[in-house]
Amino acid sequence: MAEQRHHYIAVSDKTVHWGYFSRSLAPLVEVESGDLVTIETLTHQANDDAELMVRGDPGAESVFHWSATKKNVDRRIGAHICTGPVAIKGAAPGDILEVRILDVTPRPCANPLHQGKAFGSNAAGSWGFHYGDTVEEPKEREVITIYEVDATAERNWARAVYNFRWTPQTDPFGVTHALMNYPGIPVDHATIKKNHGVLKDIRVPIRPHFGVMGVAPAEADPVSSVPPNYTGGNIDNWRIGKGATMYYPVSVDGALFSVGDPHASQGDAELCGTAIECSLTGTFKLVLHKKADLPGTPLADLHYPLLETPDEWFVHGFSYPRYLTDLGADAQSAIFEKSSIDLAMRDAYRKMRHFLMTTQNLTEDEAISLMSVAADFGITQVVDGNWGVHAIIKKNIFPSRRG
């Protein structure tokens, strides 16, 4: 057996792809199944307050560098800064990639004025579920709230620092953005009104996780980072953090694993459009399960992203489980018009039934009864184009089986 290696991928303009997955990206590194890899990630909201989230951080500065003549990293289609891809040696379509999240740590603020702290941004944007449905005027307003996180991770809660309402921002190329429709715009703090003391004394429980994690899909190129897919991506389940394991169907040779959209905390639904978007570093163990070895194992016939935590399993349902093929040639725009929680619930039901029948050898009648009396269905997100419902089943329900 080969020795286990531990790779390190620092984040920089050379190691990210912004806004998309692509089957044709050259891998940063090729790893063996079983290797460890530590990957730095950056939140695409860092320029909401560059003093707190970019300045003095060479990796962030290289990614966010944007002058009148040069933007170091071009964003394409979607929103999220993804670090990668990492190729897994020998991976091919039909295999399963297991990703064990061994550690997740906040990226400390590099500004010496804020030592020991980390910061994140929550953007209540025009794509949020609340947008236009408010009691206060103007109903169509966008709001950014900056949160402080303890970079030493001793404190398990975050607190708000200030918020502001979005005002038109002119980017370094001279384009004015009336809406915050372009992640990475450097917010000019001379043009905004900061409200300090917001959410006073409120402690937001910390749930560090990666909103986007997954492998490159084969069906189109490039593919927006926003809608989640059977290959993972922007699932936005806050349980995809330290101690969790994800299983993804491999769609292209090498799998092409990427990770981004780091969150310090999020609630189920991600209602306003974002979480506490906060740069994080993760350490992952990547294990390849070859198609030929799957029959007879719980991973046989797995055709959706599966999450395992110490106590539970989760299947992820989407409005359109394979939207790139479900919605035809216009899939990447159509998905933003067609989603519903009802459809995602339908998909989550089918996937939980499949999980119980295939991994626990239940009949369909048994699976349907069990999921009615013992599985919990939650709303993962309603803001990523392809909306999500997850179904949860506890492992201790099956004391004599696979644990």
Add this chain to the structure above:
Amino acid sequence: MAEQRHHYIAVSDKTVHWGYFSRSLAPLVEVESGDLVTIETLTHQANDDAELMVRGDPGAESVFHWSATKKNVDRRIGAHICTGPVAIKGAAPGDILEVRILDVTPRPCANPLHQGKAFGSNAAGSWGFHYGDTVEEPKEREVITIYEVDATAERNWARAVYNFRWTPQTDPFGVTHALMNYPGIPVDHATIKKNHGVLKDIRVPIRPHFGVMGVAPAEADPVSSVPPNYTGGNIDNWRIGKGATMYYPVSVDGALFSVGDPHASQGDAELCGTAIECSLTGTFKLVLHKKADLPGTPLADLHYPLLETPDEWFVHGFSYPRYLTDLGADAQSAIFEKSSIDLAMRDAYRKMRHFLMTTQNLTEDEAISLMSVAADFGITQVVDGNWGVHAIIKKNIFPSRRG
């Protein structure tokens, strides 16, 4: 101050109303605010196996008695056997009724062959989310699974005993029911094929709670017990058990509190149409909050059913929050055609925003950010006509406020 009294309501054909709430029912008892009341409840599915859930139990036998010439209790409109109503002295529209659930215990099987056990039935019915969407044939099948619960409550899990597929059943009046569309039909066990050994070795965690609990609505009479409403009713949140407190807007004089639809366990969504339907007895403390005393308290302006547990608050969103008025004269039939989780999510968002703004004194911008990063939205049920989404917020988020 008056002495606290403890009332006891045994379940019988004289103390239940089956399938509906009604503003014109005579109360069984009138209690003072602060009184305790212990209430026995029966599951409407008990006749799925009368040997296990009816026989030898005088209360159940009186409720389920049905011969060729006499049915002791007429079901109306809906499904659930409700015990009550209990009037609260001085209650009037605009008040809030607080219901603290002090204890919940299973109703022991009265058949001496099964001492120490209790039983429940899970019915996967034609109103279930799965119905018609199955991988096995026939796609339109109904299945009942009988579960055993430990009546001494020492064991915190239930296990399946057997299941069977529904076959046409002829009721004592001679009507044949091809579908299980009439709760209370005595199933003739000579006509069914029991499958023993189903869900072998599986332990379903126990979550005893009341599916239906609430006060009578003013807007119509009678009102089906199936769709939940702003006055509570069939909310089907499995957290409405021991240690929980519910707050209901009072709609009619006396409030007219009733409880039924007891469940030994249920998952969020109640996917197949029912839980483990299992007779239970609850002890409640009823506290009346008069309208005039509400201003300045967290209950001011509460216009929806609110759940408080030791660690969390829950608001309950519905597809139509006041469906009897939202949907006009045909509301009681229209509600079964119009529900969606998307609408219930919309309502849950508005209610959680209201809760945070009114009870925690947040601005709307603060409330929207906080619920995005710290509130979890789950699917309560998709089988009760008026579908439900609940939103959860943890109390320890507000360390310096109301605990």
